[in-house]
Amino acid sequence: MIILFGVFVRYNEESDTHWVDYRKGNNITSDIENDFYFRYPSFQDVHVMIFVGFGFLMTFLKRYSFGAMGFNFLIAAFGIQWALLMQGWFHSLDYTDGKIKIGVENLINADFCVAGCLIAYGAVLGKVSPVQLLVMTLFGITLFAVEEYIILNVLHAKDAGGSMVIHTFGAYYGLSISWVLYRPSLDKSNHLNGSVYHSDVFAMIGTLFLWMFWPSFNSAIADHGDGQHRAAINTYLALASTVLTTVAISSLFEKTGKLDMVHIQNSTLAGGVAVGTAAEFMLSPYGSLIVGFFCGIISTMGYNHFSPFLEEKLKIQDTCGVHNLHAMPGVIGGIVGAISAAAATNTVYGDLGLENTFDFTGPFAKRVPTIQGGFQAAGLCVALCFGIGGGIFVGLVLKLPIWGDPADENCFDDEIYWEVRHS
Amino acid sequence: MIILFGVFVRYNEESDTHWVDYRKGNNITSDIENDFYFRYPSFQDVHVMIFVGFGFLMTFLKRYSFGAMGFNFLIAAFGIQWALLMQGWFHSLDYTDGKIKIGVENLINADFCVAGCLIAYGAVLGKVSPVQLLVMTLFGITLFAVEEYIILNVLHAKDAGGSMVIHTFGAYYGLSISWVLYRPSLDKSNHLNGSVYHSDVFAMIGTLFLWMFWPSFNSAIADHGDGQHRAAINTYLALASTVLTTVAISSLFEKTGKLDMVHIQNSTLAGGVAVGTAAEFMLSPYGSLIVGFFCGIISTMGYNHFSPFLEEKLKIQDTCGVHNLHAMPGVIGGIVGAISAAAATNTVYGDLGLENTFDFTGPFAKRVPTIQGGFQAAGLCVALCFGIGGGIFVGLVLKLPIWGDPADENCFDDEIYWEVRHS
Amino acid sequence: MIILFGVFVRYNEESDTHWVDYRKGNNITSDIENDFYFRYPSFQDVHVMIFVGFGFLMTFLKRYSFGAMGFNFLIAAFGIQWALLMQGWFHSLDYTDGKIKIGVENLINADFCVAGCLIAYGAVLGKVSPVQLLVMTLFGITLFAVEEYIILNVLHAKDAGGSMVIHTFGAYYGLSISWVLYRPSLDKSNHLNGSVYHSDVFAMIGTLFLWMFWPSFNSAIADHGDGQHRAAINTYLALASTVLTTVAISSLFEKTGKLDMVHIQNSTLAGGVAVGTAAEFMLSPYGSLIVGFFCGIISTMGYNHFSPFLEEKLKIQDTCGVHNLHAMPGVIGGIVGAISAAAATNTVYGDLGLENTFDFTGPFAKRVPTIQGGFQAAGLCVALCFGIGGGIFVGLVLKLPIWGDPADENCFDDEIYWEVRHS
Structure with missing residues (x-):
């Protein structure tokens, strides 16, 4: 890794000491226009989502909190290094000297790339070894970088919040792995495949940090100015709307009318996933609410009805329910993105605005919204x-x-990979 | 809700794709001058306070952590949508087309509005049903929007950190509700109205995030530039000072000289409440320390002496002690604000500075500090x-x-509204 | 304290209402160039590290979570006030009127100063009284301010992330105190000197927030523009690399091949410490990875081999292992800084870049990298x-x-300083 970085990776103009010359050459009047100040606060929010959000969301199991946080930490830290290289070759390669030039946007993209693998981890949580996780991450990042290159550069699709690139890919990647690794006797570990009171509270730390910082996730690499602004607003609204429908559906479908923490921990986030692709479009505030509204319903019903079906009929064991939180909302997000792109008009966006939002420039200058x-x-x-x-x-x-x-009888148990102190 | 948003809510100029034209029309040279970059980091801090701060602060009860976090989540997510509408009609209505134009400042204001209702929730924690909470929030947001309009627009008072608008209103709103809903036999649930070791640690997560991000709370909607800068400094100092007096008083008034977590969790925050109104004024660093100093004393003594009095004599059952944390410091904050506004002089503020700080422009151009x-x-x-x-x-x-x-015997118990797994 | 602030402390130009005149006088075109917008997001991240990061990192002991968080809170809140004064006299004194002028950079520096004392607290955790902690902080801050003045101003050394100024000083300060206060019969409290399952999860909250926000720590007071940008990238890479070596070494050196939470909680942070001094230099991405790589090894092996040696042979009882997390990596960081400064060339930095990075201006205009x-x-x-x-x-x-x-038999026990409710 170090050797690869030594050969390939350098600072970009905005993080290099030559910035002072670069500034002059580009008529930039103030240090504040360094990309760092546009993106660093969002980067840190995304960083919190990756390490605390995903890490704690998975601590809900009664005896797998070390594994949830610890392996999440391990594969994220490994993944961001590998992602900087893989994404760098595809996106940030400077052809004049064959070096990858990195800045804050690369760090955000590396975090995004890792998010895909952590979603996949959610499907196999408690059933694989750390070495398997590292292999899964190594391949996952590589596949991600290729897939992202095809979607964003070749097809020139837009996907600011990664509904397709991150969530759909990551969820189906994890579910397919889980399908291949199906364990028929997993019920031997059934006594550990559940939560206790305090572990549910820990998991809420993850949920809340994911929920709160999702507007940063979807706006982190959107266009400077109105693009980031709009992406944050849309995500905020979609998420708020999802919480209400999740609570309503959770209460309706339990016989006792009680709420289920599994739904609150997971389905409340579905709106953020589903609004990812369209977040920087002129989706309009009520459009965001509608997306959030339906995703809350679908995701919560998924936990009640679809997960048992997946496990019994399709032989897919999905520990965290990523199918309900990432797969279905991700696909919805891709569809919403396609429809809202096709429906874009000059009236709503303005001539310049349309061009800016969809980057109809260079080789794509002749593309129109319907084709997009x-x-x-x-x-x-x-x-x-x-x-x-x-x-x-x-x-x-x-x-x-x-x-x-x-x-099979040791799944969901920290004891086999961690020194656990018994009090 | 979706229909109302569909009819009324649109993006404002800074979050709309027409921003590129708007920029040119207003001689704005760079995307970085979009209001998003002035306010988004503060917004995210405020967002953390609302969802993690308030949510976890209330997890101190031994068996009401799900309710504390979960219902906090529910009413906050519901409240911000309703607040965007109610505040929008009063503050952000574009009279040319009858639409509410939203941007990042509206999101912050919606979070603020919700804060008032969450404070009220603190007074009735564990004693009401989720439906009651939603009704309370619906009315609370509506009252808040009217009250805010009268205070900020009609009276043209300044209240950057909301000592009056948020804390005084929210606390007395909750206390009055609790007074009307007085339960004479609440001691039947006494065995659950207390903390255990781990629930006190969870509550400290809430305390610390509230404490750390309070400077962002008080500066989030202050004037660009020196206003936000000064509000953050004043709050930082007031809070630091409060911690010291809280610890001192907590230790002094216990017979054993031991510290009480209830004080550390709550009273340490009183300085931030009390410095809210005056945060953007030239309160001066030692002024902030003085405010924090006295609030630490008053709030801690409130828990020891005033809360029992409230419950026994006035029949107000105040689960979280919002009277000590929000009501008294909020009133003090309002008084400090009035005094420091009345004492403002051209010497201290500068001619332009005085006008900027108090917005003595338009219909209020002739107002002087004493009148203010x-x-x-x-x-x-x-x-x-x-x-x-x-x-x-x-x-x-x-x-x-x-x-x-x-x-009465089921208060402070998660079991009646949540599926609780017994391990 | 209030009196001292009253006599000495005032707002600086950027947080004063006279900013509007100052802006005009300095040709600043927009409020966004106020230092607040360059540094406030980083400040808040650092603030989280100090209060949540350090606080929760020390909650790993089974019955000392209140003391860890509570006393951390107390001494940090006390320390930042005292630090504003002490650092102010040395760094921010305006000689024209004898006042300390404070802005957001002073708040960050005060947090940094407190970090040194909190590191020292880690060495004596559970073995001292709150009064001793306050005395330790009072002297610690004072020594810190003098030491910092000598290193940064007299010697004109650079230390953006404080490997020397904060970590080396703080760790040896704490270890020396622990050496003098050696308790031969500390094993009487051995049953409390360890973790339980949930306390290890709480400690991970501290670890993760420290880990995530360390790039902000190292970049918070670096030069505007490329300096902050580069410092963040270097720290991000060094930390990612440390996690991998920590996990590898932790697993290798246990007989059972299992991972130890102590290592994951602490050693994963060593890379951030070690890259502190050189973070704003052109260390290059692979240089950062190398630093992180070796620190992960050294720090993890320190916990296994060096800590027992320190306790048995040198009579230093180091509760949190600050020698492995702060002392050794801090010294390494100082050495890396010295080497990379000495090796700086005009080719790599550019003429202007070299001058900017090392501030070879004024009385230091003639200094060259080797001398530096x-x-x-x-x-x-x-x-x-x-x-x-x-x-x-x-x-x-x-x-x-x-x-x-x-x-000796009451060490590591909250009961003696806190009201603990037994459920």
């Missing part, structure tokens, strides 16, 4: 294919009996 | 009247036997 | 001397039998 909608839909298909195909391939690799995965 | 002080005091009275009057009215509504509130 | 490297090394020695010398002196003061320290 088609390419958005194509992007969604690419994400699905990479997720399912890549997941099956990596699942087969992980099925080799060399990775030290836990026995 | 009077209007500040009037604002405090308005907040008190709305809080007490509104609280009594809403309390009577909530007394109707149709809302499914818990029986 | 020597002064950096001298700075490291100053930090060591102040830490060890100051620590021994303060340790002797604290040995006086007037401070109410706990008996």
